[in-house]
Amino acid sequence: MGFGFEDLLVWKRAIQFAGDVIEVLERLPGPYKHYRLIEQVESAVTSVASNIAEGKGRYSKKEFVQFLYIARGSLYETVSLLALFEQRRWIGSEEHQRFESQAREIAKMINGLLQSLRRPAPKLA
Numbered sequence: 030m031g032f033g034f035e036d037l038l039v040w041k042r043a044i045q046f047a048g049d050v051i052e053v054l055e056r057l058p059g060p061y062k063h064y065r066l067i068e069q070v071e072s073a074v075t076s077v078a079s080n081i082a083e084g085k086g087r088y089s090k091k092e093f094v095q096f097l098y099i100a101r102g103s104l105y106e107t108v109s110l111l112a113l114f115e116q117r118r119w120i121g122s123e124e125h126q127r128f129e130s131q132a133r134e135i136a137k138m139i140n141g142l143l144q145s146l147r148r149p150a151p152k153l154a
Contacts, residue, residue: 042134043100043104047077050071050074051074054071073103073104084100097146105136111129
């Protein structure tokens with residue numbers, strides 16, 4: 030038996046995004062004084078897919094919508110932190126642009142899913 034969230038393309042993209050970001054963070058040269066910021070990025074980026082999964086597991090459309098809002102907020106938090114990492118030159122602009130592109134795609138997918146869940150069900154005759 031599979032989990033329903035595993036069929037969602039947005040969840041698959043969010044998992045890939047998290048893996049890509051964590052891979053880059055693992056390659057950061059050390060030692061860094063700002064480990065808390067690195068941990069915050071890891072927390073935010075993994076929260077995106079986790080909240081999509083948790084919301085799908087609630088079996089309530091209303092709760093799923095709420096968890097999608099949280100996932101979108103975590104995605105925006107990740108983008109903000111990665112902008113700071115680029116500013117500090119901890120990641121390159123090419124990596125930052127790649128992450129922003131991935132995040133935009135995921136945001137569009139979350140927004141589309143939210144729109145589809147908020148539409149009223151068609152009335153049967």
